[in-house]
Amino acid sequence: MPPKLLKGLRVVAAAAMLAALTAAFVDFRSLIPSSVGQRLAETQFIPSLVTLLTGASLSLACVIIATVTLAVGRVYCSAICPLGILQDVVVRLTKWAKGKSRPAPYSHPHTWLRQAFLWATILAAAAGFGGFALSLLDPYSNYGRIASDIFRPLVTQANNVLVAPAEAIGWHGLFRVPPAWFGFGVLAVPASVLVLIIALAAWRGRLYCNTVCPVGTLLGWLAQRAAFRLQIDRSACRKCAACLRACKAQCIDLRAGSIDFSRCVGCYNCMAACDQHGINYHFAWAQKTPQAASASRAGLEAVADPQRRLFLSQAVLGIAGAAGLSRILRAGDKMPAVDAREVKNFSPVICPPGSAGVERFLDRCTACHLCISECPTGVLQPALGEYGFSGIMKPRLDYRLAFCNFDCRRCSEVCPDGAIDLLDPATKHLAKIGEAHFSKDKCVVVTNGTDCAACSEHCPTKAVSMVPYGRNLRLPSVDNDFCIGCGACEYACPAKPDKAIEVTGLRVHGIAKKLIEPKATLPKSASDFPF
Amino acid sequence: MKTRRDFIKTGLALGASLPLVNLEKLFAAGPPAAPTGALPAASATAKSILVAVRDGERAAMLDKAMAALGGMEAFVKKGQSVVVKPNAAFDLPPERGANTHPELVRRVVQMCFAAGAKSVSLFDNTLDQWQRAYAGSGLEQVAKDTGARLVNGKDETLYRQVEIPNGKKLQAAKVHSLVLDSDVFINVPVLKHHEGARMTACMKNLMGIVWNRGFYHRNDLHQCIADFLTLKKPALNILDAYQPMVQNGPRGLSANDLVVMRTLLVSSDPVAVDAAAAKLLNHQPSDIRHIAIAAEMKLGTMDLDQVDIRRFKLA
Numbered sequence: 005m006p007p008k009l010l011k012g013l014r015v016v017a018a019a020a021m022l023a024a025l026t027a028a029f030v031d032f033r034s035l036i037p038s039s040v041g042q043r044l045a046e047t048q049f050i051p052s053l054v055t056l057l058t059g060a061s062l063s064l065a066c067v068i069i070a071t072v073t074l075a076v077g078r079v080y081c082s083a084i085c086p087l088g089i090l091q092d093v094v095v096r097l098t099k100w101a102k103g104k105s106r107p108a109p110y111s112h113p114h115t116w117l118r119q120a121f122l123w124a125t126i127l128a129a130a131a132g133f134g135g136f137a138l139s140l141l142d143p144y145s146n147y148g149r150i151a152s153d154i155f156r157p158l159v160t161q162a163n164n165v166l167v168a169p170a171e172a173i174g175w176h177g178l179f180r181v182p183p184a185w186f187g188f189g190v191l192a193v194p195a196s197v198l199v200l201i202i203a204l205a206a207w208r209g210r211l212y213c214n215t216v217c218p219v220g221t222l223l224g225w226l227a228q229r230a231a232f233r234l235q236i237d238r239s240a241c242r243k244c245a246a247c248l249r250a251c252k253a254q255c256i257d258l259r260a261g262s263i264d265f266s267r268c269v270g271c272y273n274c275m276a277a278c279d280q281h282g283i284n285y286h287f288a289w290a291q292k293t294p295q296a297a298s299a300s301r302a303g304l305e306a307v308a309d310p311q312r313r314l315f316l317s318q319a320v321l322g323i324a325g326a327a328g329l330s331r332i333l334r335a336g337d338k339m340p341a342v343d344a345r346e347v348k349n350f351s352p353v354i355c356p357p358g359s360a361g362v363e364r365f366l367d368r369c370t371a372c373h374l375c376i377s378e379c380p381t382g383v384l385q386p387a388l389g390e391y392g393f394s395g396i397m398k399p400r401l402d403y404r405l406a407f408c409n410f411d412c413r414r415c416s417e418v419c420p421d422g423a424i425d426l427l428d429p430a431t432k433h434l435a436k437i438g439e440a441h442f443s444k445d446k447c448v449v450v451t452n453g454t455d456c457a458a459c460s461e462h463c464p465t466k467a468v469s470m471v472p473y474g475r476n477l478r479l480p481s482v483d484n485d486f487c488i489g490c491g492a493c494e495y496a497c498p499a500k501p502d503k504a505i506e507v508t509g510l511r512v513h514g515i516a517k518k519l520i521e522p523k524a525t526l527p528k529s530a531s532d533f534p535f
Numbered sequence: 536m537k538t539r540r541d542f543i544k545t546g547l548a549l550g551a552s553l554p555l556v557n558l559e560k561l562f563a564a565g566p567p568a569a570p571t572g573a574l575p576a577a578s579a580t581a582k583s584i585l586v587a588v589r590d591g592e593r594a595a596m597l598d599k600a601m602a603a604l605g606g607m608e609a610f611v612k613k614g615q616s617v618v619v620k621p622n623a624a625f626d627l628p629p630e631r632g633a634n635t636h637p638e639l640v641r642r643v644v645q646m647c648f649a650a651g652a653k654s655v656s657l658f659d660n661t662l663d664q665w666q667r668a669y670a671g672s673g674l675e676q677v678a679k680d681t682g683a684r685l686v687n688g689k690d691e692t693l694y695r696q697v698e699i700p701n702g703k704k705l706q707a708a709k710v711h712s713l714v715l716d717s718d719v720f721i722n723v724p725v726l727k728h729h730e731g732a733r734m735t736a737c738m739k740n741l742m743g744i745v746w747n748r749g750f751y752h753r754n755d756l757h758q759c760i761a762d763f764l765t766l767k768k769p770a771l772n773i774l775d776a777y778q779p780m781v782q783n784g785p786r787g788l789s790a791n792d793l794v795v796m797r798t799l800l801v802s803s804d805p806v807a808v809d810a811a812a813a814k815l816l817n818h819q820p821s822d823i824r825h826i827a828i829a830a831e832m833k834l835g836t837m838d839l840d841q842v843d844i845r846r847f848k849l850a
Contacts, residue, residue: 034666179687380664409663411626411671454755455824457731458748462662466788470730478730496662498752523791524781527817533587533798533846534814535839 007275007283014083014272021047022089028418029151029377030159032181038378038417045374045420047084048144049219052420054134058368060422070226076285077227077234081213081220081269086151087143087201088213088220088269094205095252108209111254113267118214118221125218132367136394139371141218146201148372149194149397153386156377157183182382190386193397209252214267224266232285233265234275240282247274247283350439353390354401354489354509357408357435358416358425361512362391368423371397375415375424381406383491384415401437403491403507408437410464410490433465436514438489438507440468442482446504449479459493459505466519468493468505480505485517582843583804583836585811589797591849593777594642596799599847600773601646604801610770613651615718618658619643619683620769622725622740625786626663626671632780632793635725637673639775639799643723644681656713658686660743662786665689686713694746701832702762704754709746714767722769722805726776726812728784728792731756733823735785736812737772737805738764757824764805764834772808774800776815806835807842814839 021044028041045051052065069080081088121141128137139145160183170178185191204212213220227233236247238261247256250273255264263274263283275283351362356375359365376384376399383406384399391398399415401408413432416424427435440459448456450473459480460468467487473479480493482505489507497503586603588596601607611617621635629636640657647655657678661668665688669675678685687693694709714720724740731752732739738760742748751759776798783792796815802808806829810820820837821827830837 176684180690180692182691380667406664409626409667412664412667448753452753452755454757455731455733456752456756457729458752460730461785464786466783498749500753519788521783521788521791524794526794526796527781527815533589533844534817535587535811535844 007272007278007281011272011276014079014270017083018089018092021084022086022093025086025147026151026155029148029374030156031377032156032160032163032184034378034380034414038414041374041378041418042420045144045148045372045418048142048420049080049085049223050138050142050144050370051372054138054368054370055420055422058422060368060425063422069223073223073226074230076232077230077265077268077270078220078223079270080223081210082271085143085219086147087217088210090147090150091201091205091210091212092252092271094202095209098206108248108251108254110248110257110259111208113255113264114215117216118224121216122218122221133394135367135369135398136396139369139397141216142370142372143213143217143219145370145372146194146197148374148377149386150198152373152377153186153191153194154198157185160184184382186386187388189388190397209254210267210269211254213269214253214255220269227268227270228266230265231287231289233288234263234268234283235286235288236261236263237280237282237284240280242280242282244279246277246279250274250277349511351509351511353387353395354403354438354491354507356384356399356401356415356424357432357437357488357513358413358419358427359423359437359513360425361510362395363511365423366391366395366398368421369398369419370421370423371399372420373397373399374418374420375399378414378418380412380414381409383408401491401509403494405495407462407491407495410492431515434488434516434518436488436510436516438487438491438509439484440482440487440489440493440505440507442468442480442505443502444479444504446499446502447480448499448504449473449477451499453477456498458496458498462492462496464488464490464492465516467516486519488516582841583802583807584843584845585800585802585804585807585839586845586847587811588799588801588847588849591797591799593636593639593775593799595849596797597639597642597646597773597801599849600799600801603845603847607646607650610721611647611650611652611719614653615651616716617647617652617655617719617721618713618717619647619655619721619723620714620740620744621657621659621672621674621723622735622743623657623659623668623672623674624662624743626667627786628671629673630790631787632725632727632778632790633785633787634668634672634674635723635775636777637677639773639777640674640723641677641681643721643773644677644683647719647721648681652719655681655683656686656717657683658688658711658713660688660711660746660748688743691746697766699762699766701765703758703832705751705759705762708750708763708766710766711744711746714744719771720767720769722772724772724774725779726774726815727780727787728782728816730784732760732825734809734813734816734818736774736809737769738809738825738829741767741769741805757828760825761828761832761834764829765832768803768834769805770803772800772802772805774808774812776800776812779815781816802842804835804842806830806837807839810837810839810842811844 025044047065049066049069052063055061055063125137160181164180167178167180253267253269255267355362355365383401385402386397387395387400390400416426457470460470465486467483468480470478471481491507493505494503494507497505586600588599621640623634625633627633644655693712695712696709698707699705724736727735729735741763776796778793778795780787780792781794800808800811809826813820813823826837836842
């Protein structure tokens with residue numbers, strides 16, 4: 005395939021992926037079907053790996069990505085990963101702003117640092133903090149948070165500015181939507197990552213991917229052993245450095261005439277830039293000394309015994325991986341039936357219906373915020389410290405802002421991590437994520453002596469009913485057998501300053517009873533007008 | 536923190552800034568039979584007219600009722616803007632009876648356009664998420680099919696703070712600008728049991744045009760419901776009592792909460808409609824406090840003997 009075509013295909017695929025994923029995340033009007041967002045997110049390595057390892061579903065994207073990487077290198081990093089593609093956009097804008105760039109020299113790999121981030125992630129998973137490590141380091145989830153928490157409110161505000169002009173010319177297709185800006189503490193996380201990514205990309209291209217990103221390091225480890233690798237044809241090379249100028253990974257060592265394929269992100273810029281067609285794929289497994297031919301394992305790695313190092317790292321990887329796997333698999337087990345009334349089952353935070361419980365949720369969720377973007381009511385909000393440090397940025401239900409709509413399952417429809425199961429409608433109606441608690445002394449029926457019933461009016465299961473109180477009044481009464489913890493009562497309660505009815509979350513979710521009432525009878529048997 | 540005094544001051548200032556023409560419009564929407572605003576509805580010369588129809592399909596019953604009232608042309612003049620306010624609070628399908636039935640809303644919209652309306656807008660300040668409620672209730676489809684405009688009821692910038700000088704508890708409120716600015720305001724509620732207001736029909740449905748419902752709940756729900764009528768009375772009230780919800784209202788648990796009555800009530804007097812609707816649910820009108828208060832404030836007629844009731848049976 006001509007090098008320029010190969011690069012062109014990569015650019016088109018990357019642009020399409022970034023545009024589609026971003027659209028799914030900034031879709032503040034929920035115009036894009038939830039299945040589209042989920043399908044797109046499922047192509048991502050970490051969500052797929054988590055889903056596969058926890059047994060949530062047979063997600064093969066991670067296997068396919070690993071296989072492709074072992075065949076031709078880190079195509080994932082340039083064509084599929086949104087955070088990688090975002091960096092390419094920054095690189096391109098920087099080049100455009102700066103004018104013609106000078107060639108970036110080969111830089112040694114930060115092998116020690118790369119491996120430290122990877123091992124930290126793997127060991128964290130083995131120790132039971134995989135959900136935490138992945139939520140901070142998964143490149144897809146990092147991009148998701150940037151798109152959801154920063155791009156989405158910006159796009160919403162732009163939309164709101166356009167509403168008035170659109171109305172003025174008689175087009176009523178637009179409407180205002182309150183922009184979903186989160187608090188400063190929550191916003192600081194994606195904002196810092198965005199600033200870091202932009203700075204690093206503008207400075208040194210794909211430095212983040214080849215230093216911090218554990219997915220980049222893992223796939224780099226596979227790419228180093230790929231069947232087909234990009235190599236410099238020394239007879240054709242005139243050392244013009246056009247490839248260096250084009251390379252975003254600074255992985256081409258022109259002096260040695262080699263390419264560090266563990267850091268090559270497969271953008272094919274070098275191939276397209278070389279007018280001598282001097283960089284091409286070669287079947288490396290056929291070459292006699294693959295270690296020598298493939299990697300210019302310079303710096304730290306060059307002094308170590310490559311065989312021993314390989315053995316050691318594989319051994320540790322195996323052990324840690326198995327430990328992490330078993331840990332995650334345990335977390336995926338069916339939760340034991342726990343009496344919801346046991347005090348220890350109460351949780352200060354409420355996690356979405358379908359997540360089965362706080363622990364399983366925190367183990368699986370990578371905090372990509374796709375569910376938060378898709379939630380039509382805005383009841384899903386990123387946590388800061390509410391779940392403890394391992395739940396930072398993960399969604400929780402905030403009933404001060406909204407409540408979970410009875411017939412909505414949008415979050416579970418889009419979750420790519422297997423963290424929120426898609427329940428069938430009848431099961432969702434009974435999925436118990438919390439319980440309501442009524443404080444009579446704060447209720448306006450008692451404090452004001454007037455009718456209210458805002459809580460009962462909103463309650464979809466009639467766990468909150470009204471019982472006679474005083475002279476011709478009615479007071480809320482909660483039966484937690486029927487309460488699913490949707491928060492409609494708490495949200496609606498008009499009592500100030502404290503709500504008279506509040507929902508407490510359940511650590512392990514349960515199943516509510518279904519209230520079945522007999523068919524109502526006509527108030528009067530009259531078939532005539534009663535007036 | 537805003538005190539009530541600030542609240543009223545702002546309301547007064549806003550009210551004073553309203554041009555006189557708008558004020559006229561505010562009070563000129565009703566037909567001659569039902570003087571609106573602070574004027575007593577049931578004067579000696581003009582009795583409220585209530586049309587009650589039974590035993591037909593919704594559209595057919597509406598056709599009959601409107602024919603008896605001189606047609607939609609008596610309420611909607613050529614070139615006027617109309618706002619139709621159904622109850623579309625819940626993301627529940629029509630067969631659950633929690634929202635005004637879309638077939639009735641559809642017929643109302645068609646009649647308005649046939650009478651020459653320049654535009655017909657639909658909205659509700661929903662309880663469930665608004666787009667889900669519009670879709671689930673069937674309102675979205677009605678708008679698509681008829682060319683009516685579906686307006687966001689959850690956009691606070693579309694609500695305007697107005698003074699309600701004759702209100703006892705509700706003395707100012709943020710009201711949807713469509714209701715304030717449209718030439719004709721048509722109220723199309725559904726009849727249901729209601730845990731808080733005891734019953735929801737015409738008057739209670741008007742809570743769905745106000746932004747801060749919490750204020751009602753904190754400040755004597757029934758009084759506030761009645762107070763709102765001193766600001767704005769619909770030109771026409773069309774009550775869907777085809778299959779009223781008689782228990783577990785206003786959301787309902789299942790279709791078991793409904794009884795089939797196949798009834799439609801239409802009047803310019805919301806109090807008269809609510810009084811008749813109370814009887815359909817086996818209440819005395821005076822037992823529903825907001826009806827009693829509204830009657831006492833002379834906002835309409837609760838005593839059905841004083842109402843000119845025209846009854847029709849289609850089968």
